Amino acid sequence: MAEKLDILIRGGRILDGTGNPYYKADVGISGGKIALIRRWIDVRCARRVISAKGLVVCPGFFDTHTHDDLYLLFNPRCDEKVLQGVTTVVIGNCGFSVGPICRDRRDLMAGFLRLMGGQYVNEEDLRIESFGDYLGKLQAAEPGINIIPLVGHSTVRLNVMGSEDRAPTEEELRRMRAMVARAMEEGAWGLSTGLIYAPGNYARTEEIVELAREVARFQGIYASHIRNEGSRQLDAIAEAIRIGEEAGVRVHIAHHKIAGRSNWGMSRRTLAMMRNARAKGLEVTCDQYPYRAGSTFLAALLPPAVLAGGDEVFSHKLKDPGFRREVVSMMESDEEEGWENLVKGGGFDGIFISVSQSHPDYVGRSIAEIAEAEGKDPYDVLLDLIAEERRGIIAILFMMDEGDIRRIMRGPFVMVGSDGIPSFGVNKVHPRFAGTFPRVLGRYVRQRKVLTLEEAVRKMTSLPAQTFGVRGKGLLKEGFDADIVVFDPETVIDGATYHEPHLAPEGIPYVLVNGQLAVERGEVVGAASGRVLRR
Ligand code: ZN
Ligand code: CU
Numbered sequence: 256m257a258e259k260l261d262i263l264i265r266g267g268r269i270l271d272g273t274g275n276p277y278y279k280a281d282v283g284i285s286g287g288k289i290a291l292i293r294r295w296i297d298v299r300c301a302r303r304v305i306s307a308k309g310l311v312v313c314p315g316f317f318d319t320h321t322h323d324d325l326y327l328l329f330n331p332r333c334d335e336k337v338l339q340g341v342t343t344v345v346i347g348n349c350g351f352s353v354g355p356i357c358r359d360r361r362d363l364m365a366g367f368l369r370l371m372g373g374q375y376v377n378e379e380d381l382r383i384e385s386f387g388d389y390l391g392k393l394q395a396a397e398p399g400i401n402i403i404p405l406v407g408h409s410t411v412r413l414n415v416m417g418s419e420d421r422a423p424t425e426e427e428l429r430r431m432r433a434m435v436a437r438a439m440e441e442g443a444w445g446l447s448t449g450l451i452y453a454p455g456n457y458a459r460t461e462e463i464v465e466l467a468r469e470v471a472r473f474q475g476i477y478a479s480h481i482r483n484e485g486s487r488q489l490d491a492i493a494e495a496i497r498i499g500e501e502a503g504v505r506v507h508i509a510h511h512k513i514a515g516r517s518n519w520g521m522s523r524r525t526l527a528m529m530r531n532a533r534a535k536g537l538e539v540t541c542d543q544y545p546y547r548a549g550s551t552f553l554a555a556l557l558p559p560a561v562l563a564g565g566d567e568v569f570s571h572k573l574k575d576p577g578f579r580r581e582v583v584s585m586m587e588s589d590e591e592e593g594w595e596n597l598v599k600g601g602g603f604d605g606i607f608i609s610v611s612q613s614h615p616d617y618v619g620r621s622i623a624e625i626a627e628a629e630g631k632d633p634y635d636v637l638l639d640l641i642a643e644e645r646r647g648i649i650a651i652l653f654m655m656d657e658g659d660i661r662r663i664m665r666g667p668f669v670m671v672g673s674d675g676i677p678s679f680g681v682n683k684v685h686p687r688f689a690g691t692f693p694r695v696l697g698r699y700v701r702q703r704k705v706l707t708l709e710e711a712v713r714k715m716t717s718l719p720a721q722t723f724g725v726r727g728k729g730l731l732k733e734g735f736d737a738d739i740v741v742f743d744p745e746t747v748i749d750g751a752t753y754h755e756p757h758l759a760p761e762g763i764p765y766v767l768v769n770g771q772l773a774v775e776r777g778e779v780v781g782a783a784s785g786r787v788l789r790r
Contacts (some may be wrong), residue, residue, distance in 0.1 A: 260285050260301040261770060267307030267741060272314040272716035274709050281314060284737040286782070287770035292733055294694060305765055307741050313712045314731050315342025315738030315768065316692050317403075317719035319542040320478075320509050322346070322674025324353045325372040328380045328392065329679055332399035332781045337773040338759050339692040340740035343401040343728065343788075345672070345719075348509060349480040350409030350449030354389035355434060357414045367413055370552065372648050375679045387441030390664050390787050398785035399773050401738065403723055405478055408439035408448040408466060409455035420457045420563035426483040428465055435469040442789025444723055445476035447509075450491070451555055451595055454561040456482070458496055458558055462659070467502035475790065476723060478507040483595045485515040492525055496532045496539065505538035506721065510674045511663055512549065512655050515600025519656035522663050529668065541721050542672030543663050545694050547655045548753070550609060550676060550685035553648040554641050556597045558585045566645040573642040583634045599650055603633040605653035607753075608680045613643050618683050619754065651685050651753065661705045664695075670714045670722065671695055678757065686756040690749030693760035697748035708744055725788065737770035 260283040269292070283291035283301065298304050318336060321344045327333060336344060346352070351371055353597040356364045365373060373381065380396075382401055383389045386406055393402060413428045418502045423431065435446055448463060449455040467477045477498060481491035492508065499506035500621055506528070513521045529539045535634070554562060554569075561582055562569050598606070604623035611617050617625055617640075640648050645682035663669055675688025692715060699705040706714075720729025728736050739764065747762030759777070766774035771782035 258285065260290060262303045262305060263296055263298060263301035263304045264307050264312055264739065264741060265298070267310050267312035269731055270311050270313040270709055270712045272713060272729055274713035276709055282731070282739070284767070287737055289731065289733055289735050289737050292731070305741065310741050310743050312731065312739060312741050314716040315740055315766065316340045316715040316727055317729065318344045318673050319670050320345060320348050320674045322348060322351065322371055322676055322700045324351070325368065326677035326679065327398055327402065328376045328384060328396055329372065331396040331783065332779060334588055334779045335689040336400055337768065337779060338763065339689070340742060340763050341400065341692060342766065342768045343403060345403045345405065345723065347405030347407050347443070348447045348478060349651055350407045350447055350452060350455035351412045352386070352405060354383050354386040354433070355414060355438065356383055358384065360414050363413055363417060369625050372679050385441060386438035386443060390442050390789065394787045397783040398787065399782050400768060400785040402785065402787045403444050403449040403725065404442060404787065405445050406414045406435060406443040408446060408458065408463065409452060411435060412454050412458065415467050416454070418454050418525050418563065418565040419580055420560065422459060423462060428462065431466055432469050435466050439470060439473040439475055439790070443475065444790045445478055446470045447454065450482040451480065453559055456559045462781040463498050465502045467498050471502050473790065474724070475504065476507055477502070477504045478509055480509045482573040484512055485518050485595050485600050487595070488513070488518070488521060488525060489528065492528050496528070496537060499537050499539065500537045508539070508541035510672060511541040511669065513659040514597065516548065519659060522659040524665065526666050528552045532666065540668045541672065542670045544672060544674050544687045544691050545660060545664065545699055546687050547657060547660065548651050548653045548685065549655070550649060550651045552646045553637065553650045554646045556637065557582065557641065558594050570642045570645050571746035573638050579638055582638065599656065601652045601654040605652040606647065610649040610682055611640065611644060612647060616641065649684065652713045658701035664699060664705055670719050686749070686751035686753055689756060689758070690751035690760060693747050693763060694749035696742065701744065737767050739767040741765035
């Protein structure tokens with residue numbers, strides 16, 4: 256052989272990402288690509304040899320749903336992700352993307368970006384205007400992981416309409432369409448919506464159809480945190496399907512779950528809806544994280560009308576006792592017209608504070624527990640916290656059933672997405688951020704036997720590559736990018752728990768990103784070989 260291989264991974268079991276059973280082979284890597292896969296490759300052909308005897312060698316994992324947009328500027332190595340074997344992240348989800356930022360909306364956007372950790376990154380990094388500017392900042396930060404960016408509907412709407420709770424004028428709609436089209440031209444892979452979050456939830460279906468048409472022109476994807484994941488979920492899925500059909504765009508449903516005890520079991524029907532839509536010719540897919548609890552801003556628990564006008568306005572109004580009584584009665588009533596009542600779904604004993612600046616003593620405790628200890632009404636605990644910290648507080652909510660989780664996981668078009676909220680090294684976030692992928696491989700494959708290993712790897716690799724339309728990744732194949740994970744199927748397991756969400760997983764000794772080692776013997780070595788993938 257004329258040129259030496261950079262790295263040779265020897266003696267492993269190759270799971271190529273297609274779902275096929277393993278075969279044994281050596282993998283040679285050169286110039287960032289998989290140069291050679293052979294039953295046997297001479298060690299003298301390589302500068303560096305990694306023994307994978309008894310281990311699985313497979314394509315790097317795609318985290319199909321993340322909120323790493325700002326974390327990637329704070330820690331471009333993205334330790335928590337590469338340690339799990341993730342080599343590509345999809346960002347810009349749930350309607351939130353960092354760009355674009357119009358000049359006249361800088362202040363509003365600065366407040367909005369705090370929701371995703373804007374306070375932890377350099378102001379200089381946020382001095383951007385277009386979506387493409389942001390992608391430029393990301394690439395300049397030399398990421399250690401590959402990035403698939405989506406443009407967020409809430410971001411676009413905020414730029415054009417502020418926090419207003421109304422339909423757009425024709426002119427505003429035209430501006431939003433142009434903004435989405437420009438982001439697509441600059442490299443976005445699609446549009447995301449977050450239809451429970453302000454201001455995204457102020458949009459009617461027609462508005463989203465119009466914007467999704469722009470995405471369709473570029474063969475992009477429409478990824479949605481749908482309008483309801485509880486009792487009205489079937490309507491919410493129907494809306495997503497309608498958007499796909501009317502705009503002619505493929506649909507990806509984010510973090511599919513059945514929230515709220517009274518809805519448990521509904522996954523039979525939600526999955527059937529997606530199957531039927533597929534049978535009729537609409538490409539529908541979804542992703543899922545393997546936990547019974549979700550996590551979101553505490554303020555997302557309020558009826559959306561309460562949040563109209565922006566953070567300043569609602570935090571001020573919430574201090575008024577009369578307004579507060581109104582809010583409580585809305586939350587207590589059985590009428591759930593147009594919003595998802597997560598308090599009813601989980602109960603105050605299922606809602607745990609995970610991030611709070613004003614009350615670090617509340618972290619890790621449930622609202623019921625705090626109310627009891629302080630002799631307060633749980634609604635007052637909730638509303639006081641929101642009035643004080645607005646959307647800064649993040650909660651963990653126990654609201655799902657293990658049976659639904661397993662049923663959804665087995666869906667052939669369901670992939671894995673962490674929906675992790677980054678900890679920025681300080682916050683006590685949901686363990687899904689650092690544990691999702693090894694948890695599926697360890698708990699759901701090895702221990703609970705919900706999936707075969709081949710199927711789990713397929714859901715983490717070739718399925719997302721196909722869904723988002725990424726070429727040259729997602730399979731272990733000659734000529735493909737050398738995004739590779741080496742893990743031990745007998746020991747791989749998540750370390751992160753609700754109490755200690757920072758703990759690293761075990762059983763994933765090597766991870767390569769574009770042919771360079773990002774993880775070596777289970778430690779992050781930091782390759783800076785990731786790339787912002789522009790569509
Ligand atoms: Zn979401
Ligand atoms: Cu999300």
